[in-house]
Amino acid sequence: MDLLALADFNLVARHGGFGRAARASGRPKATLSRRVAELEAALGLRLFERGARALRLTEEGRALAERTGALLTELDEAAAAVAAGGGRPRGRLRISAPLLFSQIAMGRLAAGFALKFPEVRLEVTTEDRPVDMVEEGYDLVIRVDPDPDDSLVGRAFLRDRLVVVARPDLARPADGSPVPAVVRGAVGGVAAWAVATPAGPARLAVRPVLGLASLVMLRDAARAGVGAARLPVSLVSDDLAAGRLVSWGAVDGGGITLWALYPSRRLLSARVAAFLAHLQDAFPQGRPEELAGYIAG
Structure with missing residues (x-):
C-alpha cells in the first residue's frame, strides 16, 4: 500500500473535503484527489461518497481512517524524534x-x-x-x-493481595456459623471464602447481606460494621494500622x-x-x- 496515498486520504478525511485539506496543507487539490482515487483503485473500495456539495466517508473509509490515522501519527512522531535526537514526548x-x-x-x-x-x-x-x-x-x-x-x-507494574477484613466489634463465630458479608456485585451465591490464617488454611462461612459496585464502597460498608469484606491490602492498610478494621486472613489465591x-x-x-x-x-x-x-x- 502506498503510504503517501494513505497519508493524503487521512488528510482529506480529517478535514472533511479536498478543498479544506488542500488549504490546510498547501498541497494542490488535484493532487490530493488523484492520490485518493489511486488508493481507492488499489484497494478496490470506494472510500468517499462524493456529492455535489459534500464529501462523506463510506463505512469502509471510516474504518480505514480509524485504523490507520494513529499509526501514521506514530510514524511521523518516530521520524521527528529520530531527527531531533529523541526529543520530548508530545x-x-x-x-x-x-x-x-x-x-x-x-x-x-x-x-x-x-x-x-x-x-x-x-x-x-x-x-x-x-x-x-x-x-x-x-x-x-x-x-x-x-x-x-x-x-x-x-x-x-503492581501486585496486590486480598484479605478478609471486618470491624473489630464484628466477632468471627467460633462455631463456624455464617457471618454477614459485603460482596461486590449481586447478593447471593457465595457460601464460603477460603482464607489463610496463622493456624493454617480455613473456610469462612459467609451470608451476603449487601452487594455493592465498587471496592471503595465495600470498604466503607465494612468500616460501618455491615459485614466482613474481601479487599486489597493497599486499600485497607491505613484502616488495619489504625484499628478501624481487623484482618481475618489472606484470601487463598487472592493475588492481584x-x-x-x-x-x-x-x-x-x-x-x-x-x-x-x-x-x-x-x-x-x-x-x-x-x-x-x-x-x-
Whole structure:
C-alpha cells in the first residue's frame, strides 16, 4: 500500500473535503484527489461518497481512517524524534484504567505526568470492561489480571493481595456459623471464602447481606460494621494500622496483578514509553505497600 496515498486520504478525511485539506496543507487539490482515487483503485473500495456539495466517508473509509490515522501519527512522531535526537514526548495520549485504581491513584499519577510532560495531552477514562484499543483509539490500557491477548504486549507494574477484613466489634463465630458479608456485585451465591490464617488454611462461612459496585464502597460498608469484606491490602492498610478494621486472613489465591498493555503491532511511542517509566518511578518494586503509601501520601 502506498503510504503517501494513505497519508493524503487521512488528510482529506480529517478535514472533511479536498478543498479544506488542500488549504490546510498547501498541497494542490488535484493532487490530493488523484492520490485518493489511486488508493481507492488499489484497494478496490470506494472510500468517499462524493456529492455535489459534500464529501462523506463510506463505512469502509471510516474504518480505514480509524485504523490507520494513529499509526501514521506514530510514524511521523518516530521520524521527528529520530531527527531531533529523541526529543520530548508530545501529542495526545489516551489511557483506559480500571475504576478502583483510577479512584485511589490515577489522579495523582496523571497530574504528575502532566507536570513532567506538558507537551503531552493526557486523557484518562475509567472503565472495567475490556476495550478494543485500536477501534476505540487508546494508546495504553491498565487492567487487573487481563486474559492473554496475542494482539497486546504489556508489563506488570503492581501486585496486590486480598484479605478478609471486618470491624473489630464484628466477632468471627467460633462455631463456624455464617457471618454477614459485603460482596461486590449481586447478593447471593457465595457460601464460603477460603482464607489463610496463622493456624493454617480455613473456610469462612459467609451470608451476603449487601452487594455493592465498587471496592471503595465495600470498604466503607465494612468500616460501618455491615459485614466482613474481601479487599486489597493497599486499600485497607491505613484502616488495619489504625484499628478501624481487623484482618481475618489472606484470601487463598487472592493475588492481584496490574498490567499496562499496548498494541503489539504499534511502535512504542515516546508518550507511552514515558508513561510506563512514570509508573515504574511511582511503584519501583510493585508491592502493595507502595500503592498504600502512594494513596496515603
